Every structure is written in C-alpha cells, then in structure tokens.
Amino acid sequence: MLKSQKKLNFNCLNDYVLETLNTLNLERLDDSFNNLPADPYIAENYRFRRLSSFNIVNNQLVKLPHSPLFQSKKYNPLVGDVVRDYAELEQNLVELPDFQTIVREFFEFCQLCSDVNQIKANEISVHQIRTVANPQEVGYPAPEGIHRDGVTLVGIFSVSRHKIEGAATSLYKSKDQDPVFNKILNPGEFVIFSDRQLFHFTSVIKATTAEVGTRDVFVLTYPGLRPPKDWVQA
Known part of the structure; x- marks a missing residue:
C-alpha cells in the first residue's frame, strides 16, 4: 500500500516530487562510491560510474542479468547511438537495507506510472555516479545539457556532497522556459519526476578547497x- 500523501497525489503524466529519506545511513552508502571505475565514455576524467538493473518481486530486489546502456542521439547528443557497457553495482552495496529502501521507494512511484502507461513496472535501472572537481577543473553532472533520458520516470537521490559548490538540479517543461524546479539536492533528498513531460539538467560542480571535491x-x-534487439553499432 502506498503510504505517503505525496504518492497518493502524484500525477505520473506531468508531475515531480521532492522527498527526504532521513532514516538512511548515508555514510555506509557513500563508502561504496570510492570503488567506482572511471566512465570510459567521457573524455575528461571527472565522472565515475556503475550500473545495474532490478526487478521487484514480493518486495524483494532481484538483480537482472548484465546489460549495457543505450540511448539514441535524440535523447543524448553527446554519446547517443553508442552501446555503453558499465561495471555492475557491487554486491555488498546491493545487499544494504538502505540501498534497497531507495529502490523500493522509487518502485512505488513506478507502480503508479505503470497504470498510466498500461505496462508492468518490472524493471528499474540504478546508475551509481560520482562527479569530481578540483581547483583547476569543474565537473559536469549532465554534460549532455538540458535533456530527457527516454524513459517514463527518473529519480535522483543525493548521497553526499564533499568540498563542492554548485550542482543545482533543474526541471523544465521545455528547454526554452524557466525551470519549474531548481534546487541543490542535499544528502538524503530524492527528486522523482516524469521524464515524458519534463526535461532535466544539473549544473557544474566546483571544488571549494585545494582538494578534490565529489558529488x-x-x-x-x-x-x-x-x-x-536488432541494434548493430556502426
């Protein structure tokens, strides 16, 4: 049963919601980001990434077989039409109750949207991403600019911010309008939104000390x- 009033009032066709999951142990989650491999599809070394997909069966996470990531250039002009293969999330992270809480929370919104789109909410992909910056170089959480991902729902959960400024997340009804949502996501905050109706973007991060900063x-x-299934990369 969906418990929160935010879920009960969520309109999958055009809505977004900001929640705070304040019962999680974020430090345990944050530790796993130290083991992320560099994103090989970004020329500059400012992004690190893993990816896994899950089903939710009887309220339990079931990890799906490994699969690469693909977006067309319609949605990702930077690395669209490229099959990208990322390492899986580490098993000790997947087994953490706090991680599973985040995925289940997102899944409850997916169930609402499965009714709207008459498809079963049976697959969720989780991208684990670290963006870094240093005094000489900024980091780009969204190097493709204002965009959609080509899915039904997107959720961004903030785990940590260390020695940085910036990284405001914005949602737009169209690329040429002011954002309907604009906020730096603090650790524990979770924004969930309709990718079919809203574009999104996150601004650059800048280091605030002489050390490397991370988001x-x-x-x-x-x-x-x-x-x-019939894709053949040129």
Missing part, C-alpha cells in the same frame, strides 16, 4: 535503457 548520487530510471 555522489544514484540515478534511477523506469524502465531501463537497453539496446534494441
């Missing part, structure tokens, strides 16, 4: 972004 997030999508 750690989980980006969840429903459904996942898999290559078409």
Whole structure:
C-alpha cells in the first residue's frame, strides 16, 4: 500500500516530487562510491560510474542479468547511438537495507506510472555516479545539457556532497522556459519526476578547497535503457 500523501497525489503524466529519506545511513552508502571505475565514455576524467538493473518481486530486489546502456542521439547528443557497457553495482552495496529502501521507494512511484502507461513496472535501472572537481577543473553532472533520458520516470537521490559548490538540479517543461524546479539536492533528498513531460539538467560542480571535491548520487530510471534487439553499432 502506498503510504505517503505525496504518492497518493502524484500525477505520473506531468508531475515531480521532492522527498527526504532521513532514516538512511548515508555514510555506509557513500563508502561504496570510492570503488567506482572511471566512465570510459567521457573524455575528461571527472565522472565515475556503475550500473545495474532490478526487478521487484514480493518486495524483494532481484538483480537482472548484465546489460549495457543505450540511448539514441535524440535523447543524448553527446554519446547517443553508442552501446555503453558499465561495471555492475557491487554486491555488498546491493545487499544494504538502505540501498534497497531507495529502490523500493522509487518502485512505488513506478507502480503508479505503470497504470498510466498500461505496462508492468518490472524493471528499474540504478546508475551509481560520482562527479569530481578540483581547483583547476569543474565537473559536469549532465554534460549532455538540458535533456530527457527516454524513459517514463527518473529519480535522483543525493548521497553526499564533499568540498563542492554548485550542482543545482533543474526541471523544465521545455528547454526554452524557466525551470519549474531548481534546487541543490542535499544528502538524503530524492527528486522523482516524469521524464515524458519534463526535461532535466544539473549544473557544474566546483571544488571549494585545494582538494578534490565529489558529488555522489544514484540515478534511477523506469524502465531501463537497453539496446534494441536488432541494434548493430556502426
């Protein structure tokens, strides 16, 4: 049963919601970001990433077989039409109750949207992403600019921010309008929104000390972004 009033009032066709999951042990989640491999599809070394997909069966997370990520250039002009293969999330992270709480929370909104789109909410992809910055170089959480991902729902959960400024997340009804939502997500905050109705973007991060600064997030999508069965990369 959906418990929160935010879920009961959520309109999958055009809505977004901001929640705070304040009972999680974020430090345990944050530790796992130290083991992320560099994103090989970004030329500059400012992003680190893993990706796994899950079903929810009887309220339990069931990890799906490994699959690469694919977006067309319509949604990702930077690395669209490229099959991207990322390492899986580490098993000790997947087994953490706090991680599973985040995925289940997102899944409850997916169930609402499965009714709207007459499809079963049976696949959630979780992108574990660290963006870094240093005094000489900024980091780009969204190097593709204002965009959609080509899914039904997107969720961005903030795990940590260390020695940085910036990284405001914005949602737009169209690319040429002012944002309907604009906020730096603090650790524990979770914004969930309709990717079919809203574009999104996150501004650059800048280091605030002489050391490397980091922004750690989980980006969840429903459904996942898999290559078409007949896709042949040129």
